[in-house]
Structure formats: C-alpha cells, structure tokens
Amino acid sequence: GxxxxxxxxxxxxxxxxxxxxxxxxxxxxxxxxxxxxxxxxxxxxxxxxxxxxxxxxxxxxxxxxxxxxxxxxxxxxxxxxxxxxxxxxxxxxxxxxxxxxxxxxxxxxxxxxxxxxxxxxxxxxxxxxxxxxxxxxxxxxxxxxxxxxxxxxxxxxxxxxxxxxxVALAAVERSSLRDELGLRPGHRLMLAVGNLYPVKGHGYLLDAFGILARRFPQLHLAIAGRGELESALRARAEELGVGCRFHLLGLRSDIANILAAADLFVQPSVSEGLPLALLEAMMVRRPIVASAVGEIPIALADGAAGLLVKPADPPALAAAVARLLTNVHEAEQLAEAAGRRAAAEYxxxxxxxxxxxxxxxx
Known part of the structure; x- marks a missing residue:
C-alpha cells in the first residue's frame, strides 16, 4: 500500500x-x-x-x-x-x-x-x-x-x-467571542486572522480603523495571531484613540468560533499566497475585504466574492469596510458568493x- x-x-x-x-x-x-x-x-x-x-x-x-x-x-x-x-x-x-x-x-x-x-x-x-x-x-x-x-x-x-x-470548517451558530470581548448588541466587529508580522499588513488595517472610528463608534477590531508587532500595534491603537476597541486575541485554535462573531473579515496583507484564513472566512460566508495581492483576486473571483483593495492603502481599506458596513444587502450577497466559491474550489x-x-x- x-x-x-x-x-x-x-x-x-x-x-x-x-x-x-x-x-x-x-x-x-x-x-x-x-x-x-x-x-x-x-x-x-x-x-x-x-x-x-x-x-x-x-x-x-x-x-x-x-x-x-x-x-x-x-x-x-x-x-x-x-x-x-x-x-x-x-x-x-x-x-x-x-x-x-x-x-x-x-x-x-x-x-x-x-x-x-x-x-x-x-x-x-x-x-x-x-x-x-x-x-x-x-x-x-x-x-x-x-x-x-x-x-x-x-x-x-x-x-x-x-x-x-x-479548508474544512463548520459554521458555529453562536460565538463565545462577543461575550469574551464584552461586546453589546449593536456593536460591530471586523476580524483579521494572521501572525503579527509586517507582511500581513495589520498596521495598515489599524490605520484604516482609525479613519473609521469616529464615523462608526460601535465598531471594534480584533486580530487573531501572534508575533513581533504586538507591542507596536497596541501603542498605535492608543495613539489613534481606539485602544479600548482594539483586541489582540493571540493564537487561536477556535477559528470557526471567532469567525462566527465577525460582521466582516479583513485580509490586509501586502504580500500573500493563498491564505487559509481567507478561505475559512469564505467557507463560513463572512463578508470580506482583502488586498489584491497574490492569489486573493482569483479566490475572490475578481471582486465578485469579496471587495478587493490596493495593498498598503488605509483610506482605500477604510472605504471598502465602510461600504460593507452601510450596505447590508451587498455584504450578504458577497458572503453567499464567497461560500459557494469556497465549497466548489477550496x-x-x-x-x-x-x-x-x-x-x-x-
């Protein structure tokens, strides 16, 4: 054999x-x-x-x-x-x-x-x-x-x-993460998953969050991962005045659980192959905003299964996130398209x- x-x-x-x-x-x-x-x-x-x-x-x-x-x-x-x-x-x-x-x-x-x-x-x-x-x-x-x-x-x-x-990921009906973070009804959560290295673009995502913070006072940002930028990201969040709404989750094995808590998923990488976290977000039908790098545009069907933005561009990232937060119907359509594509290809x-x-x- x-x-x-x-x-x-x-x-x-x-x-x-x-x-x-x-x-x-x-x-x-x-x-x-x-x-x-x-x-x-x-x-x-x-x-x-x-x-x-x-x-x-x-x-x-x-x-x-x-x-x-x-x-x-x-x-x-x-x-x-x-x-x-x-x-x-x-x-x-x-x-x-x-x-x-x-x-x-x-x-x-x-x-x-x-x-x-x-x-x-x-x-x-x-x-x-x-x-x-x-x-x-x-x-x-x-x-x-x-x-x-x-x-x-x-x-x-x-x-x-x-x-x-x-990827194989079963959707979770109710996540424990929102309780863990102390989120109340009406709070919105955007989530990124990836180790805290420069190539993952979390600094640009945090700057985009700073742009969004005043317009969306109920919005929170959580990042699951670990790495060298943890202290720098916390310090930057305080500078932007969003420290109390910024959550570093560390290394997590309960990916389905934390994805279930998210109103949208963000992949802000400046360089990438085909990230598993993105595929998992697609599989459980999360609305997605992602950098147009590597294989991501192909995975997201050139924008038909998630919004694509230029990498390392906080204003563009903020605009795409705002678009999905304010257009629930479009967000739902993109999430459904992502789920169908993940099931068929990934x-x-x-x-x-x-x-x-x-x-x-x-």
Missing amino acids: LRIAHLIESDGPGGAERMLANVATRLQAAGAWNLAILPADGEGWLTRELVGTGVAIEYFRLDRPVSGKLARWLVATLRRHQITVAHSHEFTMAVYGSWAARRARMGHVITMHGSRYYAHRLRRRLALRLAVASSAWLVAVSQTLASHLSRDLWIRHSRIRTIPNG ALPTMVERYAALYALV
Whole structure:
C-alpha cells in the first residue's frame, strides 16, 4: 500500500503545517500509512495536531546549513519505514528530501507554499532547481506562485502542478467571542486572522480603523495571531484613540468560533499566497475585504466574492469596510458568493483527493 513521508522544516501553526496535518490525517483515515518528519527543536504545534491520528512522527536536527549527517539520516529513515512517496514542503526540505528520496529510490513531490525565500540568492535558486529536476512533481498552492517558480527556477510551467489549499470548517451558530470581548448588541466587529508580522499588513488595517472610528463608534477590531508587532500595534491603537476597541486575541485554535462573531473579515496583507484564513472566512460566508495581492483576486473571483483593495492603502481599506458596513444587502450577497466559491474550489476533501491522485502518478 501507499506509504507517505511528509517532510517540513517548521512546526508552528502556519499554513504549510496545517496543510500537512490535513493531508496526512485524512489519508491516514483513508487507509494509507503516513509519517511526518519534523524538526526536533520546533514549537511542537504540529506534533500536538498529529497525536492520536495514527500518523507516525520522526524528528530531525539540522546542525548546520549544509548537513551531510541530516541527509544520511533521512535516507536511512525513509528506507526503514519503507516509504513509497516522500512529500517535502518548502525550500530546505525540498533540497534535502529530493536528495534522500533519490538515494532511497522512491518518488518525491515538492510543495511550495508562498514564501520566496529561495529567490533572493542564486545559490538557493540553483539548489531548488536541482531538487525539482530530481523530483516527480513540483506543486504550487496558487497560480501566481506557479508563475513565480517557473520564472525564478527557469523551468517549464508544465512541470508545475497547482493544487490550491483546502479548508474544512463548520459554521458555529453562536460565538463565545462577543461575550469574551464584552461586546453589546449593536456593536460591530471586523476580524483579521494572521501572525503579527509586517507582511500581513495589520498596521495598515489599524490605520484604516482609525479613519473609521469616529464615523462608526460601535465598531471594534480584533486580530487573531501572534508575533513581533504586538507591542507596536497596541501603542498605535492608543495613539489613534481606539485602544479600548482594539483586541489582540493571540493564537487561536477556535477559528470557526471567532469567525462566527465577525460582521466582516479583513485580509490586509501586502504580500500573500493563498491564505487559509481567507478561505475559512469564505467557507463560513463572512463578508470580506482583502488586498489584491497574490492569489486573493482569483479566490475572490475578481471582486465578485469579496471587495478587493490596493495593498498598503488605509483610506482605500477604510472605504471598502465602510461600504460593507452601510450596505447590508451587498455584504450578504458577497458572503453567499464567497461560500459557494469556497465549497466548489477550496474544500479540504478536494485538496486531499488531488494530492492522492498525484501520489498515484509518482
């Protein structure tokens, strides 16, 4: 039977890690045998997600940027578990995994999730190009990323498969978040989900909130995520006079619960691939305002399933939010369109089926 190893260099609660957990656990439940190869010195989030699912786990240590010891350990581990297909995620494991799979004489698949870390140095681009050359397939999670990979690595577009991320999220009828935040009837809540890094654009969202605050005195902003900008965002909220209406929720696992509390969802990123949080908001039919970056315009059907705005533009972001807050009918129509599109294109079972079909071709 099919025995799949999933290799990843990080194990925090990011999109690549969540996608790995979803694919491995779904395929395990369907009868395939799955092994996750994770960093020994990571956060442990992915381990906690996989415990009790039947997915086996092995841990590696990367002692230096170029480690012969790790390469040899990977070959031995893949052979010991009699793996038939190795699936590596992102740059580092793509390079190590392709070499190990070739030495162990098995098929290899690479998925790139959006980070173009590899593109900034010629040496990395060459290393990834060699990894792709010795692999059966290179997968990109978006059409935009596929185009970047083709150009960056000097490879034909036909060598790249595009498999969008998939999500499975059941709508929650009543959220506990509004009580948690002390919101009263009549209060409106806009929500963003994403780690607090500059690329996610939360500073621009907060500035947009400052523009909206006087016109919409019942409006609150909540952001679920963690990261380096937490203190700066709190300080900026105080400067804008909205500190009492600005809520940092930290890392949350109850995404369906917090989405159910939101009157609208905002994705203010300045750079992006295909964010899972956006797909989850679509799946549970939230009105959406999002930056027109990466694969987001395609996901939102060029504005037919959510409003698109120029990135890093607080006035434009504020205007789009105000439009949905004041036009309930349009907001409902966009939310319904988003839900239909998510169910048709971005459902988790569809993503898993596409990967299973790809493994069968290796």
